[in-house]
Amino acid sequence: MLIHISYEIIISIIVYLILMLIIGWYGYKKTASHSDYTLGGRGLTPGVAALSAGASDMSGWLMLALPGSMYITGLGAGWLALGLIIGAYLNWLFLAPRLRTYTETANDSITIPAFLENRFFDGSKLLRIISGLIIILFFTVYVSSGMVSGGVVFESVLGIDYHTSLLIVASVTIVYTLFGGFLAVSWTDVVQGSVMMLALLFVPTFALAEVGGLTASFDEIRSIDPNLLDIFRGVSVIGIIGSLAWGLGYFGQPHIIVRFMAMRTASDAKPARRIGMTWMILSIVGAMFTGLIGRAYLNGEGIFLDPDVGSxxxxxxxxxxxxxxxxxxxxxxxxxxxxxxxxxxxxQLLVTSSSLTEDLYKTFLKRKPGDKELVFLGRGAVLVVALIALALSWNPDSSILELVSYAWAGFGAAFGPVMLLSLYWRGMTKWGAFAGMLTGAVVVIVWANTNLYQWFGMDERVYELLPGFIIASLAIFIVSKVTSNDKRVAGGFTDFKKKLKENK
Structure with missing residues (x-):
């Protein structure tokens, strides 16, 4: 359904877009080194780190797909949201403080691939190159999907031509990321996260008041379909398990966990966790109530949003x-x-740019590049990746975008077990990490595109992240046990444990 465009709406949107560009310019003025551009000089406060991680995580799914699922399915659509909340909390609890400490201890690593190389003293550069390529591949497609989402939103809601919409969204995002780097991205995330949460709280609250309160809303919903208030409606045990398994993906999402690396100290993880989880719970509950209360309000107005008509x-x-x-x-x-x-x-643009410059360019370059050179190349990498993603998104029906349906699972299975075990198990080896990354990625792709689940006696396919995560973890354990462990690795882990105790 198109909304009526007025000058007030256009002014509000223009003001928002200009604000993003101003923040990008301010970030540009504060960026003096490659570390600043890539990781903000490890100076994020708990509040900025929390809101930046949350805003980076929650894309259009939070504002469109989740309310839409609640509108049609009811409370049964809430299992996925529950899985994400649990996963995000465990990510802050178990990964954030240790990763912040260990990435600094491991030769001040500023990217995930660099951390893996330094963690396992990998002189062959194998881990850094493979993990960097995985990040570049999946994130280029991920960015393309995000651009498509922005273009479709403009087109479907405001009636603006898709390609014009795509260029508006892409241009503003590219500019403030290109020049401002990590600081601009993090600060804009704070503004964007605040805007998202406030909007998701205001809309259902006012709708609830119009309907006549919670009791009246639930009565209206029951009159439409009592099953909308049944949390088990339309979901199987396998479906519930698969939805909850989404939370495992958090341990391996580079664009989220890089915020942990950018905090001032490991001790900032605790207050950041409280802020981040408060923001996430309020936003998700607001999105769920938007769909549920929206069904009651719109039904009273004689309106039904048909899922079979342009979503x-x-x-x-x-x-x-x-x-x-x-x-x-x-x-x-x-x-x-x-x-x-x-x-x-x-x-996602910034993490991809970091992998191109920090993990590939520096790896193959025979000399040590300077800071200005790396910052310049980092900005160039943002532009190149963005233009490739823009080309892929020019056709909204491009088949390559089908990969995005399991990109979250791909990152979660490829990096999740590797990151967790590298921080908690001193017996893990370089070859174990390599096996885990490769196995996780392959299992996700195979599981999502075949009927392999039937071999395990399942009647339906469980979300591919779960088997990918489990099998990747087993691969790390088995391969690490049968490969010789470099004494330097165990020594590095001991140094990390000492540093961890000091930070506590």
């Missing part, structure tokens, strides 16, 4: 906003959707 149900957030608020506020609400899309794109 109308995913516009419930915007439709409610147009019916309840002044055009200036509608512009703010639409900006929240853009915030969700752009914050994820910018974070």
């Amino acid at each position: 109308q149900h995913e516009t419930v957030f915007v439709v409610l906003g147009e019916m309840l608020f002044h055009p200036y506020v509608i512009g703010f609400i639409f900006s929240a959707i853009l915030a969700a899309v752009m914050s994820t794109i910018s974070s």
Whole structure:
């Protein structure tokens, strides 16, 4: 459903886009070294780290897909949200403080591939190159998907031509990421995360008041379909397990865990966890209530958003906003959707750029490059990756975008077990890490595209992240046990444990 475009809406959106560019310029003025551009000089406060990680994580799914699923399915769509909340909490609890300490101890590593190389004293550069290539491949496709989302939102909601919409979203995101680097991305994430949360709280609250309160809303929902309030409606045991398994993906998402590396100290992880989880829970609950209460409110108005007509149900957030608020506020609400899309794109662009410069360029270069050279190349890498992603997204129906459906699983299975075990198990070896990354990625791809699940006696396919994560963990353990362990690795782990105790 298209919303009525007015000058107030356009002004609100323009103000938001200009604000993003201003923050990008400020980040540019604060960026003096390659470490600043890639990791913000490890100076993120708990609040910035928390909101940046959250905004980078939650893309258009939070503003469109989750409310839409709740609108059609009801509470049964909440299992995935529960899995993500649990996974995010465990990620902050177990990965964040240790990764912050160990990446600094391991030769001040500023990327995930660099950390793996230094953690296992890999002189062959194998781990760094393979992990860097995995990041570049999946994130180029991921960025392309994000650009498509932004273009589709403009087109489906405002009626603006898809390609024009795509260029607007891509241009603003590229500019502030290109020049401002990690600091600009993190600071814009704070603004974007705040906008997202406020919008997701305001919309369902006002809709609830219009319907007449929670009791009246639930009565209206029961009159439509009592099953909408049944948490087990339309889901199987395998489906529930698969939805909860989404949380495992957090341990391996480079654009999220890089925020842990950028914190000032490991002790900042605790307050950051509290801030981040509060933001996440409020935002997700707001998104769920937007869909659920939206069903009651729109039904009272005689409106049904048909999922079979251009995925109308995913516009419930915007439709409610147009019916309840002044055009200036509608512009703010639409900006929240853009915030969700752009914050994820910018974070993924920056991580991809870091891998190109830090993990591939420096690896193959026979001399040590200077800071200015690396910053310049980092900006160039952002532009190149963005242009490739833009080309891939020019056709919204491009078949390559099908890969994005399991990109989260690919990262989660390829990097999740490797990151966790590298921080907690001193017996892990370089070859174990290599086997884990390769096995996790391959299992996800094979499981998602074959009927392999039937070999295990399953009637339906469980989400590919779960078998990928489990088999990758087994591969790390078995291969590490049968390969000789470099004494330097065990010594490095001992040094890390000492540093960890000092930080505590």
